[in-house]
Amino acid sequence: MSHSTPPSGPAASAGTPAGPAGAGAPAAVAPAVAAADETPVPRSRVVVASLIGTSIEFYDFYVYATAAVSVFPLIFFAKGDDGAALLASMATFGAAFVARPIGSVLFGHFGDRMGRKVTLIGSLLTMGIATFLIGLLPTYYQVGLWAPAMLTILRFTQGLGLGGEWSGAALLATEYAKEGKRAQAAMWPQLGAPIGFFLANGLYLLLVLGFDHDSTNPDMDGAFLTWVWRMPFLLSIAMVAVGMYVRVRLEETPVFQRALDNDQRVKAPVGEVFRRNWWELILGTFVMYATYVLFYLMTTWILSYAIGKRENGMLGIPYSEFLVLQLIGIAFFAAFIPVSGWLADRFGRKPTLLTVSGLMILFGLSFGLWLAPATMGTGAEVNVPLMVAFLAVGMTLMGLTFGPMSAVLPELFPTNTRYTGSGIAYNVSSILGAALTPFVAAWLVQKFDVSYVGYYLAAASLITMVALALSPETRHADLDTVSSARERRAAR
Template sequence: MKDIDTRTVNRVVASSLIGATIEWYDFFLYGVMASIVLNRLYFPADDVLTSTMLAYATFAVGFLTRPIGGIIFGHFGDRIGRKSMLVFTLMIMGISTFLIGLIPTYAQIGFWAPALLLLMRVFQGIGLGGEWGGAVLMAYEYAPEKKRGFYTSIPQLGLSFGILLSAATVAILSNLLTDAQFLSWGWRLGFLISCLLVIVGLWIRLNIFETPAFADVKEQRLEAKVPLADLFQRFSGNVFLGLGARHIDGVFFNIFSVFSISYLTQNVHVSRNDALMALMAGALVLSICIPIAGALSDRMSRAKLYGIASLVSALSVFPAFYTMSQSGGNQLLIWLAIIIPYGVFYSAVYGNVAGFLCDLFDARVRYTGISFVYQMTSAVAGMTALIATFLVKLNDGQPWLVCLYVVLSGILSTVCALIIARKQSRHSGNKNAAPQWQVKPDSSGVVREVTSP
């Protein structure tokens, strides 16, 4: 691959970050709204717990459809190119989010209200399913090899920035409007302004070029005919280990960014704004720590760092929820209970996961590979808030079964990550080496097979 100037790399990474921020804002605005508005307007029930679980169920649908988007856009991203797929994913997310802000309530159109909400959530999931892989690949395949961890951590900031934007939007609207105004029409504004963000994102993405790594594949006409089949033929072991390793990432994230809001408001009895402020504080610290974790992953084995961080993050959930449950509503204690595990420990998981997964596959199937692993585990993790709500009820309002669930997820991920670290060290001698495709022509010079060591 030809050397690329730093300015070009920075422009590509910035475009990935901005696009990812918009996508995550769209996706998690729904998560923030689910337990404070949507449960009341679209899933009315006499029991608050029941309506909240129904709202979380539609939130989970967005995660369940992400693998579909990952497979579809991964296929065409490995066949046609990364850039064009990112334009499509942004449009899908933006349009579906905008339309959520226009859907009438259950009181107005009955069954069609939750049905339309569910449909838009499906499209959101498909769009985000293709977005993540393309965004991090643009950074990974443009970055210098020894700085891939740092550069792939930058698009990961889109998640924390998206949370900050969505939580800040709800907090500002809550402060400017009365509860009646917010519930009647104010909440819709957060979804409607998405169209403005999408216009900005599209303008940025239309002004970048295809990655050099995929351009090399295209130039030699070595695109995989069916990337998903090729992926499992050559990298099945890495796929299954990646699925196990990435599990804690999705579970831990959803516990703190989604479930903690309803736990704090319904079980600890703090205000909606106080819960959102604590989440925003955690997301702010996470934003600072993510690039630090990415840079650290360039200095040691990304797989080892990921494994250690997975276990530490998982174990921290017990003291975190104990502090919340015993806080008596004390804002400082609640902030610490979220900032330390979510903002600090988790950064070494989330800030590292993009480069860690990209290292598992070569350029011919990398879009499909990382999207499949990431989005399949996201589908499972999307059920976390629903599972956690049920476990709290089963445990008479206590969070300990939830904490146990997180710890078991962390153990699974740690074991898988350490196995990957050992494989990478043994096979290549390079702690962060990505597989390289090798061409095997027949006697006539026609390519018959492409392998990766």
């Protein structure tokens, strides 16, 4: 990331240049104008602004994900079959992923029309307020079916906010980055994922231990299920206030400012990106696909499988014990995100991600060897070192595949539709790779065995490898002059 605005140059965009009215006819592009009174933005401010927002957003998301496994099946759904309650809870978890592409279109429109700064503030508020309100909801035993209905609505609203958050934070990092250092600069918002996980699940662990909650034999009238579970949701509002303070002090990114100076905005970014960059949308969606599948297997699904009852074919590990193991795994996730940024800048996006995707296929094919109850053990006899090793390998691969994505996806799109395009690709992939994954994985374990969950990951990784093979190498792409696949073919 640069301490100052990069030198200006030709600012031709991939789409047809258009004025505020969004006219589609070709127009001459004026030379880029560098404002004489621009003040350099400190690198530390850009780092903090891109990191703190995603940390808060992912904290909110993981607080819900943890509660969806350990709390919501007990208090938001009618008492009955445990497996059915878990699947219903996973379905509400997936509602946010349906909302995320809608959020990417909504916030992407304003991000490409009005700028990155104001849009990032809006996405943070949307997510934060929805999370806070979940902490105030009545339960099924208080208001009946209204409880899961309201929970689903607020989960959907969470998804809207996160749909606009990630792409804005990624653009903030990449559009300030030094030449040849974009993947390393763009890894900062990616670190928000493990940081948010540490905050959310670390807080849950403290509460579980402090109030003696046993997930394998929950006390429905105990303090944890009565009111303590609400605290992580309510406390999120303080974090939102900190994030707002940091983001209000931001400046617009230099790349977007040059697009403004050259009058390159389009009236309808979503229409423009579908018309000119539909191929990049498809590629970006499936490049990200296996990353989502791996992540939600290694966080949400593995939690439900690990703490699930042994009589249902799961491992029966106490929640508090497994959460400690999961936090150890997340440390590997955080450690390998910077490594992936360096690799992607040193060797290129495609070679790095193709190699990691191949390793993910091998990892998926080995799930039965790691996780079968006969191998792993159950309850008090669980093989703790083997589980730690499984989590460490999975999360190492997660760091290596997730780290470069905030550079790869923005590099596919021109400045005047970059917020919209990268956001749609990222969040449509979330429906395919994340919303379905915990539900499908839980179903596969119930119908077959845990090895089929690994086959699911292997198949997803193979699909991503095909998308990567068809994608351009973007390591040296000029963000001011990114073009569509059609225009690159025409130029050749």
